[in-house]
Amino acid sequence: MKEKILKTITQIEKDYNVKIVYACESGSRAWGFPSKDSDYDVRFVYVHEKDHYLSIDPVGVGTKRDVIELPINDLLDMNGWELTKALKLFRKSNPPLLEWLQSTIVYYEAFSTIDRMKNLHREVFAPHSCLYHYLNMARNNYREYLQGENVKIKKYFYVLRPVLAAKWIEEFNEFPPLEFQTLLEKMIPAGEIKDAVAILLERKMSGDELDVEPRIYIINQFLNEEIVRLEAYAKSLNVHIPDPTGQLDELFRDTLEEVWDK
Template sequence: MNELLTKLERTYGITILYASEVGSRAYGYHLPESDYDVRFIYRFPTNTYLGIESFSETISTREGQIECHGWELRKAARLGKKSNPSLVEWLKSPIVYRNSNQFKEQFISICEQSYELSILVLHYEQIMKKNIEIARKKGKAKPLIHAVRSYLAIQNITDIQTIPPIDLFDLIQAINEKGSTLVDNTIISFIQRMKNVRQCSSIEIEEVISCLGKYKLIESSKRSEKGPCQFQSFVVNQLKC
């Protein structure tokens, strides 16, 4: 993967500060034939920022089974100020391909102090409801797995009051160790079975779905008033490197 990242740097004249895997491989339920979903954050040389020419804030490319999508540093910081859910999934990924000068640790620390957790709950709730509908309509296991992961993320946020991990099994462990209620055994059994097979009956689908309505909505945010200033300082420091 490092070869591909270096190739992207040469092609676009950028420095990749951070790169990670998202999607099924990072969520912990991929198959051997699953694609790779690489996400990265990059910066241009200092002279580019001092010039008058515009530059691309996004880069997307695909090579075989590897899909790559990147955000320019300042764009990523702006999205962080808005509590963007995708950004923290990139930063929370357990599969990291590049992490320059502890970029991940610094950025996620600011996000954890600044993010509006209610925005994340709304995001995962929408994904959960959408995938429940698809699972029922098509009788497919994959959308139900997405719905379960979204449900566990909501439970993690509302019960533990923190930005959740993205791996399914890390979510379960965090809830069982730090939450006020344990994850339902029906959900655990379903996830464990889906590691080996991707088929389920309509009865099993309904059994799992019946467990996904048991969560409380978050009432308070976790935003620090220093958040916007911290994102700004972080960008300035990264551009100095």
């Protein structure tokens, strides 16, 4: 599959006259709990030629789109963000982008751009922003999928993962790892809850459908209590993040030189 992804990257660069600087896995494969029928969720960052930026219309306005989205098929979901869009989101500590940078499944990386972004990671990390992102995700998924007496069991992971990510931020004041197994090991102490989640994880990864089944009370109770507690914690935070715009402007200009002047 990697060969197909690399061929697609080459074709994107040709079709859109861009250079891709990074491509990674972002979905359940990166989280460590793919199903047997999981597709590949590939996300990438790309940069246009210099002249594309030297115009009266900025990227993202009118016809100058700041995303490339390929048609989704049964196996591959692939889309990317233009570099200035990515850097503006990076400045805001955007969790999806930070997850891309932390992915352990990297399909392609060229030039120094991503390494430099990773070096700036701690300077832009905003715990309150990331907490609200994960808690909103957890609360919405909990309300949508886990309210009835019978629920789609596999949806527990779409609440568990953001809750455990938020707990990681609370405990370590850093962006959480992607891998669900790491979050489970560190964030839930030994006992009934951890055992129940571990059994679900084993079933999911072994290929069980995990369709509609009676809800798991002990996990529901844990999730509900943690969401309420973590929301109160998030409201208590008062964090000031220095503006990194100057450094990101420099990174952008250096990338243009590095990519297109070689």
